[in-house]
Amino acid sequence: MSEDQKKQLEQQLWNIANTLRGKMNADEFRDYILGFIFYKYLAEKMEIFANGILKQDKLHFRDLKTSDIHNAEIIEAVKEEALEKLGYFLKPDELFSEVAKRGNSDVVGISNFILEDLQKILTNIQLSTMGTDSEEDFDNLFEDMDLNSTKLGKTPEARNEIISKVLSHLDKIDFKLENSELDVLGDAYEYLIGQFASGAGKKAGEFYTPQEVSMILAKLVTTGKDKLKSVYDPTCGSGSLLLRVAKEVKEVGDFYGQEMNRTTYNLARMNMILHGVHYRKFDIKQEDTLEHPQHLEKQFEAIVANPPFSAQWSANPLFTSDDRFSQYGKLAPSSKADFAFVQHMIYHLAENGTMAIVLPHGALFRGGAEQHIRRYLIENRNYLDAVIGLPSNIFYGTSIPTCIMVFKKCKEQPEDVLFIDASQHFEKVKTQNVLKEEHIDKIVSTYRHRLEEGKYSKRVPLQLIADNDYNLNIPRYVDTFEAEDIIDITIVSENIKKIAIETTQINARIASFCTELGIPTPF
Template sequence: MSEDHKKQLEQQLWNIANTLRGKMNADEFRDYILGFIFYKYLSEKMYRYADSILEQDGMKYIDIDESSEKGREYLEAIKEETLEKLGYFLKPSELFSEIAKRGNSDKEGEDNFILEDLRKILTNIEQSTMGTGSEDDFDNLFEDMDLTSTKLGRTESEKNNLIAKVLTHLDNIDFCIEDTELDVLGDAYEYLIGQFASGAGKKAGEFYTPQEVSKILAKIVTTGKTKLKSVYDPTCGSGSLLLRVAKEVEEVNEFCGQEMNRTTYNLCRMNMILHDVHYRKFDIRQEDTLEHPQHLDKRFEAVVANPPFSAKWSANPLFMTDDRFSHYGKLAPSSKADFAFVCHMVYQLAENGSMAVVLPHGALFRGGAELQIRQYLIEERNYLDAVIGLPANIFYGTSIPTCILVFKKCRENSDDILFIDASQHFEKVKTQNMLREKDIEKIVSTYRNRTEEEKYSKRASLNEIAENDYNLNIPRYVDTFEAEESIDIEQICKDLVELDKQIVETDKTIASFCKELNISTPF
């Protein structure tokens, strides 16, 4: 897809979103727009697969008569195959295009009220999976799309008109899902998630990591690999980070993630399916990762995360017997869970795996329990591979500077830790700082080659880090000091003397003008 086509598609989607923008805030209309895009995707996958089954009979899925006995036989057979292949089922009359057509119909005698049918269809999609392997992946997937909300309109008719309008606009967009080389729909979905995140203030951090940061994390954990057995994100949000990792390799066999927020958890499952990740290949759970971890029996080849910065957690003393935390001697403080997430992720990391996590800068140098955990990870385990400083104000909803910590259990370069200061390499776009492609490439290539560059990167020995009491603050290792231009005091003195002479001459000139004009001098 050309860049122009991509921009045109993004503009079309944003125009549709604006249909709802005046009715509700970004968080709310996000759920409707993304939900309808997901419904359109499911419909297109359904009829394309059904058409392929019916091809030998010279039939199209949309032409099946649902009321006839023969038609019901066809539907039963197709349903069985579709549930196995796609994980869900839609009847011809339930397809997105059919509902959009009905909602926009102005034919005399044809009922264009679709609201009630739409509610039933979304429920039917979820219920079609009951008792199958995809049941957990579709359970309550559309629960955030409240079609009874007064925010859609005061009357049922107003709500119906608005929804019909949105569906009609979406129906006119070709997402090219038959082209397996393109991921137009997935990219469009990611675009909208990013747009909603930028307008959602502090809440944005709950479900979205900027693509530039995701790209860095993904490239780091896939260094030297073309396939991954598994990738895990303990705070997976909308799943964009998991999916970004998949773009860096030829194949990922398993995606696992955990998300506490119910709405964001639904968003993540939709995002997985929209990016054509088979329901058997992903396992996304809704729970508090620190308090109730869901994947403790697994070890992952790639672990990535952008946990909520300095979140609170219970730090219950009982966790001192938990294998994730027991080795460190202390728990991360209850007011700052940053290192609780690190300990959890290290526990889930496979021996041959790589892990990259985004943290606030304070995690590099805070004392107390966090210092003890840092020291254990470096001195006792030697797991820390790199520390990367990012620019401030690149995350939605917070302007604080952040960093990436990279961990490996089997490090190739076990004698030193690489420090990269990328904090000054960015482009300012409106109120947000953005990492450019060249900034991303510089970080990644510096990490992969472990190159040292003055004022940018340094390999610090373990002894040097120990001498700094395991304080990982980047300026201790990467000297970014810029010497100020030297000042010639002697020349300045001469300039001042000359200036005084000029002032005296100017005063004389002014005095002579005043005398000619017969007025008082100003001094």
């Protein structure tokens, strides 16, 4: 698929999404359109899988009637295979295209009212997994899609009409799922998530990291590797960051994540499945990561995170005996959980692993417990590998400048920390600052080769950081000072004197002209 075709598809989907918009805000109509797209994906995947099984019998899955006893036996056999391989099951009459046709039927005597059937089908997808290995991954996956909500229309008929219209538009789009080399739908889904994030204001940070920042994090943690045993995001949002890491390597063994927001947790699971990640290869949990961690027994080869900036947490004294925090001697302050996330991630980092976390700049230099934790990480453990300053106004919902901190338990260059100041390297697009490909490449290349460049990057010895009381504020180490041109006061004085003489001469000429004309002089 060409870039133009890809953009055309993205625009088509965005136009369909806006069909639903009405009086709903971005969060609400996002849940419906992404849910319908996901249902279409599941149905088409189901049909392709079933047709593959039935090919030798020259049967087509959608033609099988559940009322026929012989067909019912075939469908049951397909169901058994589907639950094992796909993790879910849909009957022939539950396929997306079949429902879309019924909703837009104008055949006399055939009802085109599909609301009840559609709600039942979405429930049946979940019910089909009960008692199987995929049950947790599909549990309440469509709970945010209330087809009886008056936001879709005041009457059932109005709601049915708008939903039927959306299904009809989606049914005409070919996601090319039979071509396993293409991830057309996955890319389009990511595009839509990004579009919703850009229009969701402050809430955007709950579920989406800008793509260019995701790329940087992914490239940092995959440096020197083409395969990963595991990748983990403790604040995974929609799962986009986990999936971005997968694009940087040939293979990822398993994906792990945790997300507190229920709606966003559902979105993350949909996103994983829709990108072709098998249900056995991902483990996304819904809980507060700091208060109720769900993967405590595991360590991960790559860890990425864009946690909520300076969030509050309990900082419960009981956590001083928690293995994630006990060795530091202090907990991150309750008003700023930034370093609590760092400590949590360090605990889960494998000896050969790399972690990269986005933090507000304040985390680099604030005193108190945070300074104590920074000191421990650098002086006692020597885990800090790099500090990268990003431009301000690149995240949705906040204009504050941010940074990326990179940690390793086994550093290749243990004698220093690399500081990169990329804060002035961006392109302004409307009201947002954007990192272009060349800006991303420069950051990643500088990190991978540990390059030093005037006013951009510096390898700083650990002793110098200690001399600065473990203050990691980037301008302390990367000098971006631009010297002003030296001004010769004598020359300036001579120029002023010259101008004064010229002014006097001009005034005299004007006065003579005024005298000749018989008019008063203007001065």
